[in-house]
Amino acid sequence: MKKILIALLCSLPIFASVHVAAAYPYIGELVKTVAGDKAEVSVIASASSDPHFVTPRPSYIGILRSSDLLILNGGGLEIGWIPPLLAQANNAKIIQGSEGYLDLSKYVKMIDKPASLSRAQGDVHAEGNPHYALDPHIMPTLAKVIMLKLSAIDPSNKSVYHANYDAFAKHWSDKLKQWDAAMAPCRNTEVVQYHELFNYFFNRYGIRTAATIEPLPGISPSSKHTMEVITQIRSEKIPLIVQDDYHEPKTAQFIAEKSGAKAVVLAHDAGNGSLDIWFDSLVAQTCPR
Amino acid sequence: MVKKTVLSLVCSGALFAGNTEVEQLKQQMAQLQQQLEQMQQHIAALEAQAPKEATAQEESLESMEKTATSSVTTLLPDIALILNGGYTSRNVSNIKYANASIPGFIDAGAMEVPYNAKDGFNLNYAEVAMSSTVDPYLDASAIFHIHGDGGVEIEEAYFVTRALDYGFRFKAGKFKSAFGRVNEKHHHAWNFEDQELINNALFGPDGLGGAGAQLQWVAPTPLYLMAGFELFNGNPNQGFSAKESASTAVGYLKTSTDVGDATLLAGLSYAQGKSEVQNLDGLGDPIPDSFTDYGQTRVYGADLTLEYPLADYGQLIWQNEWMQRDKDIERMTQKQSGYYSELLYKIDENWATGIRYDDIYQNRTGDPLTSINHLHRSSVKLEYKPFEFSRFRLQYNQDHSKYIDDQAKTIHEVMLNYTLELGAHGAHAF
Secondary structure, eight states: OHHHHHHHHHHSTTSSSEEEEESSHHHHHHHHHHHGGGEEEEEOSOTTSOSSOOOOOHHHHHHHHTOSEEEEOOTTTTTTTHHHHHHHHTOGGGSTTSTTEEEGGGGSOOOOOOSSOOGGGOSOOTTOOOOGGGOGGGHHHHHHHHHHHHHHHOGGGHHHHHHHHHHHHHHHHHHHHHHHHHHGGGTTOEEEESSTTSHHHHHHTTOEEEEESSSSTTOOOOHHHHHHHHHHHHHHTOOEEEEOSSSOSHHHHHHHHHHOOEEEEOOSSOOSSOHHHHHHHHHHHHSOO | OHHHHHHHHHHHHHHHHHHHHHHHHHHHHHHHHHHHHHHHHHHHHHHHHSOTHHHHOOOOHHHHOSSTTTSOOOOSOEEEEEEEEEEEEESSOHHHHHTOBBTTTBOTTOOOOOSSOSSEEEEEEEEEEEEEEEETTEEEEEEEEEETTSOEEEEEEEEEESOOSTTEEEEEEEEEOOOTTTTTOOGGGOSSSSOOHHHHHHHOTTOSEEEEEEEEEEOSSSSEEEEEEEEEOOOGGGTSOOSSSSOEEEEEEEEEEEETTEEEEEEEEEEEEEOOEEEEOTTSOEEEEEEEOOOEEEEEEEEEEEEEEOSTTOEEEEEEEEEEEEEEETTEEEEEEEEEEEEEEEOSSSEEEEEEEEEEEEEESSOTTTTTSOEEEEEEEEEEEEETTEEEEEEEEEEESOEETTEEOOEEEEEEEEEEEEESOOOOOO
16 A cells, blocks of 8 residues: 555656646757756657647647646747647646746747738738747757746756756857858758748748748648749749648649759658757758758 | 907916916926935935846846737737538428427427528528636636527627636636537537537537536646536526526546547536426416426436547547436436447548438437437538638538428438638637
8 A cells, every 4th residue: 555655656746846848849859958857848749740730639738737837939830729728727837927838939039020911811920930940040049048947947956957058058059050051052042842931941041932832821732823833943943842741742742843843851840859950951951062 | 269269368367377386386396306316316326335236147038038019919809700601402391490300309399400590591600709818817708699690699608717726727607518529619610510419409509508607627647637517507408497596517527548649538427407397377388486396307428539640631530429318207217318420531631521420219208209210310521621711511411310290201401511710710629
């Protein structure tokens, strides 16, 4: 009987200091980097699914129910799936406005903010393009915000969070030099994207998005628009078509075959690797030597 | 001309009255000036004393914010407008369909058909939904249905707590019960254009609910476990006593687990209320405060859903729900049971299809008519969604659940419906 009780007590989360729910994998990676073993991180969305439409599962409520801190990408990216989960998790610690609710987009200057709002323009993001995590130069800011938030929630480990952040910032600035150098030859080139998902990455490296495969955000490709894109790629000699791995790949392949451009699938989030691996492969795929 | 004289009169009046007041004001200003100077000296002294910490402090979260001022533009509630309508064709005339019955459940002439009632065009409703956070402690929502015939109905209007401790949440107002899997959902979130047969037969088109209160609790476990308790006023259309007291109690337990990529959802529900019936006078009108107490009405429910994600936004859902009602009436307890099973296949972002089978297999009510035939219905649908907020749905029903003029009648119906969601978009729960 005693043993069962002890086992039960041990399984309760009283020994881990902070429980963090991260909306997306890259946030989870940042928290692991900054917190080390001082926090237990649960990532909700997977790196392979559309970040706009994460299918809500009740198990996510289990995660949210027992978290001390919820970290969101923000900028409207989670608007289609987090609110009902958060409402049903009944956890006062992480509701909007409380100490344990962190919206990272508040600390980022967002681009592509629409001048006017109408759904005639498709599924537009009112607050601007929320896929800012694809700019590697933004990562240190995000890491710093997470470090400050963790320090506020768990002051006893403040020095650990600071030390881990400093180490990350140093490492990352070396990586940034590498990536900036590797991307330099591709400045002033053009790409075609499926959805304007990689804008922050391309903007950073001076690559212009000439067209998107979807005619408007959230609208599936039409044959008319596809033909227009093919003509444009041919006339402007655009070398690269990029897309995420959750949209159907057939249209991009078709366009590549007809136009001679190369189609690649890019990871929009840190998958099974670290943040380094994610950006290493983005750089290698979009600006091959 | 007149205006000018009036103006000059008023001005001169003000001047006469003003002379002494101006003096007073001058004095007051001089005093204020003095006070200000004193305060400035005081502040300078304090600043000299204060340590230089404030400037040397490390960067704070607040100082890093970039969009704090621009994101909030209004305090208006979120407003959404949802339109639903379409074209229906069925092999029964409108008058006969309006007088159809589901024997043992809904009498002829008493059936409520709020959606697709007519052969031909229907505008089912314009739904207006508003919701907002009230204060740090409460959220509130109201959902109105403006029907095609002009009637306005408050579907739901309630407040919910935001931040109770220990995983509790309290709701009160008029709302739909979370009994079972689909009862809580609004028409535009239904998997088919019409309600599941057993839900319709037991609780009517609005489902179990009404003015009441709800308490839900989520267990602090990785496994999702939710328990809820609700109290409503009894509603005779939902099989409970019409006596005005909070006599209908509902309880449920819901859980879910992930098996690889698949999600399994299960729930058990129970509702209990009085099965009193209001007595009628010789003319058939209800006699106020006169009831015959037969005992209890009990409804049992169980549901099981399996969801499996497929590539390119695809999804496979197998959803099942069973219910039984035991209702005490004169000298016996009625027993009525039914279930539905539906298989939904979301092919991609734009296309979805599905089949459903509804069955009421037990209908022991003491009335010989109801036990003759078992009631069932088969449905198939095809959906096209050009965009996230618009949907066109084609559905065919072969309905063996209705009686017309006391005769079983197979109803064939084809419905083509549109559902459009405008404005603030509330995300849907699982």
